[in-house]
Amino acid sequence: MPSLHALANPARFLKIARPLTPVLFWAGTLLIALGCWAGLTRTPPDYLQGETVRILYIHVPAAWLGMGGWSGIALSSIALLVWRHPLAAVAARAIALPGAVFAALCLVTGSIWGRPTWGTWWQWDGRLTSMLLLFFVYCAYIALARADADRGGDGRVPALFGLAGTVLLPIIRYSVIWWNTLHQGPSIGLTKSTIDGAILWPLPIMLAGFSFLFGAIVLMRMRGLLAVAKAEARMRRMARI
């Protein structure tokens, strides 16, 4: 297993990323197909929510990746600020767009779930509002990181913003405990769940599938950003001759 510092060399990183990208993509696609089949046809309806409980299998992975994406940005920001890891800024920029998309998908699928379950598309409660804030913070990060890259910055300003934004993660996580919200309380933990196993079992398949696909998308975006940086460096060298 290569260490973090061994991957600091972009050529070495690309040597690993090129074969890994299709593996993650196809493994993720297959697991998502399996999870959709299981979630839509092999599980019973919930005694209270009925068939709408099936939205769980896509809503939870979207929330997981929306928040996990920002954790990835925070870790990359630490790697940039502490170790000056040359790929950290590229990784953070590559994670930002898919993270924002999954945060938005979490909001939209949650809204579609809310209409038949709560009788409303939207409610300004703690969980929904904090997740919406995370989406806006993603948008601000994308704009800031792009502006920093365009003016030849070293990525420290977006990295500081990336670290500051992590304050939202515990707020989202504990919002359903701290405030009396319309959103249900925590029902899925790492070790136990209040949801019956007969309904829950396709969820880990979907979580793994969307996580693999997220990984493939981040690698594709990192490869694209590295190729653009390489082409720009070549142009600068040619301009000096």
Place this chain on the structure above:
Amino acid sequence: MNPWPFVAGAYAVMLGGTGILAIVSYLAMKRAER
């Protein structure tokens, strides 16, 4: 209220959004690496 249009809509948004993101990322990578 029939729940299936909501279930189908949520799956279509999620799978469509993820698919578009994957295609856009793939095309951007291929264009940059060319």
